[in-house]
Amino acid sequence: MSIYLSFFNLKGYTPQSFIGLKNYINVLSDTLFPKILLNTIKYVLWSLVLGYFLPVIVAIMINEMVHFKTGFKFCIYFPAILPGIAVSLMWYLIYFPDGGGLLNMLLQMIGLPPQEWLQNTKWAIPLLVISMTWKGMPASMLIYLASLQGINQELYEAAIIDGAGILKRIRTITIPQISGVMLLLLIKQIISVFQVLEQPMAMTSGGPNNATITLSYLAYKEGFEYFRVGPAMAIGNILFVILIVFTSFYFYISRKVDERL
Amino acid sequence: MKVFSEKNLGIISNIELKQTKYKILYWSIFTILVFISIISFLPSIWVLLSGFKDAKEIYRIPSSFFPKEIRLSKLVEVWKLLNFTQSYIATFMITIGDLIFCLTFPALGGYVLSKLKPRGTKLIMTLLLWTMMMPGQIRTVPLFMIFNRFPIFHFSLLDTYWPLWMMAGANIFDTLLFKSFFDSIPFSYIEAARIDGCSDVKTFAKIILPLAKPVIIVVSIFSVNNSWSSFLWPLLILKTERLIPITVKIFRMTNEYQLDHYMLALIFSIIPPVIIYLIFQNQILGGISLGGIKG
Numbered sequence: 001m002s003i004y005l006s007f008f009n010l011k012g013y014t015p016q017s018f019i020g021l022k023n024y025i026n027v028l029s030d031t032l033f034p035k036i037l038l039n040t041i042k043y044v045l046w047s048l049v050l051g052y053f054l055p056v057i058v059a060i061m062i063n064e065m066v067h068f069k070t071g072f073k074f075c076i077y078f079p080a081i082l083p084g085i086a087v088s089l090m091w092y093l094i095y096f097p098d099g100g101g102l103l104n105m106l107l108q109m110i111g112l113p114p115q116e117w118l119q120n121t122k123w124a125i126p127l128l129v130i131s132m133t134w135k136g137m138p139a140s141m142l143i144y145l146a147s148l149q150g151i152n153q154e155l156y157e158a159a160i161i162d163g164a165g166i167l168k169r170i171r172t173i174t175i176p177q178i179s180g181v182m183l184l185l186l187i188k189q190i191i192s193v194f195q196v197l198e199q200p201m202a203m204t205s206g207g208p209n210n211a212t213i214t215l216s217y218l219a220y221k222e223g224f225e226y227f228r229v230g231p232a233m234a235i236g237n238i239l240f241v242i243l244i245v246f247t248s249f250y251f252y253i254s255r256k257v258d259e260r261l
Numbered sequence: 262m263k264v265f266s267e268k269n270l271g272i273i274s275n276i277e278l279k280q281t282k283y284k285i286l287y288w289s290i291f292t293i294l295v296f297i298s299i300i301s302f303l304p305s306i307w308v309l310l311s312g313f314k315d316a317k318e319i320y321r322i323p324s325s326f327f328p329k330e331i332r333l334s335k336l337v338e339v340w341k342l343l344n345f346t347q348s349y350i351a352t353f354m355i356t357i358g359d360l361i362f363c364l365t366f367p368a369l370g371g372y373v374l375s376k377l378k379p380r381g382t383k384l385i386m387t388l389l390l391w392t393m394m395m396p397g398q399i400r401t402v403p404l405f406m407i408f409n410r411f412p413i414f415h416f417s418l419l420d421t422y423w424p425l426w427m428m429a430g431a432n433i434f435d436t437l438l439f440k441s442f443f444d445s446i447p448f449s450y451i452e453a454a455r456i457d458g459c460s461d462v463k464t465f466a467k468i469i470l471p472l473a474k475p476v477i478i479v480v481s482i483f484s485v486n487n488s489w490s491s492f493l494w495p496l497l498i499l500k501t502e503r504l505i506p507i508t509v510k511i512f513r514m515t516n517e518y519q520l521d522h523y524m525l526a527l528i529f530s531i532i533p534p535v536i537i538y539l540i541f542q543n544q545i546l547g548g549i550s551l552g553g554i555k556g
Contacts, residue, residue, distance in 0.1 A: 058297060061290045064273055068291075073546055075298035081538045081545070082305070083490035085508045086530045089515070090304050093311075093524065102307050134300075142546065160274055166286075169272050198492060202512060223402045225495060233402050240395065251390070 004233060013128075023234040039125065040194060040214045047124050048191045051133035052186065058137070059144035060174065073145070080138040088202035091131035092118070095203075118204050121211040128212060129197050136192075140185050147181045148174070180257035187250045191243055213240050267466035305531065312339075339525045343508075343518070352489060352506040352533075359488035360481060362430035367480070368473070371439025372465055376451060393433040404428075405497060422500050429488065435480050443469065453505055482541050489534055513535045 062072050079087065094102040095117035113156045118124050151174065159169050160168060175182075197216040215235060223232030277283045313328040313335060340346070374382055408424040409417055418424050446469065454464040471475075492508040499505045506512075507530045514523060538545060 043497070058294075060272070061294055064287070064290060070546075072294050072298060076294075076301050077546060078301050078305075078538070081486060081534045082531050083492070083508050083534065085490070085492040085512055086527055089511060090308055090527055092515075093520075093527075094304055095309060134304075138301075152278065156272060156274065160277070165482055166272060174272060202515075219401070223405075229402055229406075236402065243395075247391075247395070 023230040023233070024238075026231055026234075028238075032213075035210065035239065036213050036215060036218050039210075040196075042125050043129060043196055043214060044190055044193045046129040047132060047189060048186075050126070050129050051137055052189060053187075054133065055137045055141040056144055056178070056182065059141045059148055060170070063148045070243075073142075077138040077142060078133050082135070084198055085134065085202055087135045088131060088199050091127075091134070092203045095127055118212075119208050121208055124204055124208065124212045130204060131203070132196070132199055136189075140189075143181060143185065144178060147178045151177045176249060180253070183253050184250065184257060187246050187253065191246050191250070194239065194243055194246075298318050303529075308524045309528050310523050312528055314521055326414060338523065339522050340529065342515075342522065343510075343526055345526070345529050346509045347503060348505065348510045351504055352508075355422055355495070355506055356485055358422055358426040358489040359429035360484050362426045363435055363484045364480065366430040367432050368470070368477070369434035369465075370436045371443055372469060374436070375440045375443035375468075376446075376448070377461070389433050389436065393437075401493075401497075406509065408498065419498055420500050420504065420506070421498075425488075425491070425494055428494065429484065432484075435484075437454070439473070439476060442473055446472055458500050478541075479544055482537065482544055485537060486534055 008117055058076065062069060062076070065072060082090075096102075096104065097116050097119055101117070104115065107113070107115065117127055155173050155177075164172065195216045196214050196219060197220060200212045200214055200217050201220070216239065218231045219235040219239070222228045222235065273283055273287065278287060282554050310331075311326055313331050331347050332377065372377065374386065404424075409419055423443065450468055450472075451464055454468050490508060491506070492512065495506050496509050499509065511523075514526060518526070
């Protein structure tokens with residue numbers, strides 16, 4: 001339906017006339033579009049840098065614990081149950097530009113002047129990604145933890161007898177054993193970060209100077225703020241085409257992993 | 262306190278932990294985890310504590326982590342000032358409706374796909390899987406148009422809870438979760454019930470549902486948590502002040518209220534999920550792995 005309607009000139013929400021690819025041409029020729037696509041890719045890259053290996057590492061560390069293991073699980077999973085929008089607003093307050101924000105407060109304690117956080121064009125995206133990671137990391141961590149517990153303990157025993165050090169054991173046993181899950185979660189993360197909408201909406205409303213606006217947010221703005229539904233659906237479909245590649249790949253990998261289990 | 266010899270999982274073995282080198286490693290990992298746990302809690306606690314400060318105290322330099330005094334009556338004042346009873350009721354309405362819809366339809370759908378298997382089940386399964394993986398973005402505008410002018414009947418569902426409830430009912434992930442659980446119930450149970458003269462509906466209600474209790478609990482918990490956190494659709498659909506849930510309310514509040522009131526409002530919005538988490542922590546921590554990878 002979205003694809004069908006995106007070929008029409010819409011007034012409000014009623015289709016007026018068939019205009020072919022004009023909506024797409026309008027969207028793609030917009031000077032902002034390349035920048036916004038680049039922003040979205042930046043989000044994905046930063047989220048991979050900051051948030052992809054973190055859950056693996058934390059899961060491995062928790063798996064090693066004897067003391068307080070459930071306690072750690074409980075504490076670290078805590079952010080995941082908070083409402084997403086509350087988390088975004090909370091981090092908005094943490095990054096608050098003057099003395100009111102937590103980060104600036106901490107800076108003051110060690111004697112540094114307060115900084116501008118989300119107002120800084122360069123750092124806004126990584127800072128948003130940190131808040132996303134804070135909320136999203138625990139869920140993946142739990143999945144990794146479950147798959148870590150499925151690793152056959154005898155493999156480690158054999159490795160110890162062969163005299164493999166800890167790093168070598170991680171590299172040759174742990175990582176290969178969970179690599180399937182890691183690949184799945186990698187694609188899942190790319191898919192979900194590509195659609196990021198809430199965080200820039202709540203924390204920066206796309207600013208400063210459109211530095212944090214994403215494709216989804218652009219589609220939302222076109223559709224529900226400017227009421228230009230045609231372009232909104234065109235953007236949605238462009239996003240869809242990009243993501244369908246990842247999705248097919250996800251299914252392919254998922255089948256592979258299932259076969260191996 | 263547990264001892265190292267109980268350790269039977271993981272990369273470091275219990276024998277190695279007798280050496281000092283590995284003990285140091287173990288305890289440094291322990292410290293790092295304590296640190297991460299603190300980071301997980303710190304923002305919420307900071308927001309709570311700052312909420313008790315007054316407006317001047319928040320901006321004071323040098324600022325402190327703890328407020329001068331914790332006045333519990335301030336909670337009540339802010340609650341009344343921002344009219345949180347109303348938004349709690351609104352959110353509860355959404356949550357309860359969501360819960361009913363997202364238990365009924367996915368459970369029935371899962372049962373049909375798993376046990377009754379009408380013709381075309383395979384096709385439906387493939388369609389469901391693909392729909393689940395489609396980005397939500399592509400659906401937003403067309404769905405909104407449908408709700409704006411509902412087909413056949415031609416009336417608008419905007420500003421009611423029906424769209425939210427219906428979308429909760431159309432939860433593919435839960436359907437597949439139910440399906441895979443029903444798959445594990447042997448068919449002989451159903452045959453036995455049929456021989457005893459049970460209708461399909463009765464078999465479902467009397468035999469299948471009691472068996473599916475663990476799944477129902479997990480689905481309910483996640484449904485409640487999701488509806489409490491749902492944001493985008495309520496924002497689009499609900500316009501009347503009386504109807505909007507807490508998430509939309511706190512989003513619209515930005516820059517309108519004093520910072521300390523705002524912080525307490527954030528705390529109010531996260532209290533119910535935290536309570537649910539405290540009560541059902543075992544199910545939540547175990548349930549993710551139950552359906553986790555397929556998510």
